[in-house]
Amino acid sequence: KTGGMLALATGMTLRADSTSASGNGGDIRLLAGDSLRAHGTLSARGGSAGGNGGFVETSGTQFDLTGIRVNAGAPAGTAGQWLIDPYAVTIVNGAAAGTLPTNPFDAVTNSTIQDGDINAALNGGASVKITTGTGGPGAGSITLANNALIDYTAAFGPLSFELASGNSIQGGLGTVIRSSG
Secondary structure: OOOOOOOOOOOEEEEOOOOOOOOOOEEEEEEEEEEEEEEEEEEEOOOOOOOOOOOOEEEEEEEEEOOOEEEEEOOOOOOOOEEEEOOOEEEEEOOOOOOOOOOOOOOOOOOOOEHHHHHHHHHHHEEEEEOOOEEEEEEOOOEEEOOEEEEEOOOOOOOOEEEEEOEEEEEEOOOOEEEEO
């Protein structure tokens, strides 16, 4: 995480999908040393007849991932993974679309992601891992805001939702993490 800002607008798509029916998905890495705003679609799917899902990373000192859509699934293979890597993050309840401000390179002050965006990735067949370090803004905390709901409802087989904090993990009132598929 060295200097730099990165923005991906709503409606923009980056693809590293398999190009063959039995191939593996590729890697997509959005790495911003400072602010990351990503509201588009990132896809690293495995082939329809075999192959494994790919790897997607969204990383920045602070980020806004409102409305991001990540798909690293594999219809006939092992699920891929979405790695979310800020210094600290709050998971909020919602599923709104994101929009870039007039200047998309204005600094982001807090890292946030919506539970609906995490659920869309899980229910698309990808595992999700959120990891933070021990330094920088927020000192590694992961906070699930009031009424955050992480809910794997699909039937893609075993997936994981992992929180790895360098400091603390806190759940607000009404926070639920479950697999009901």
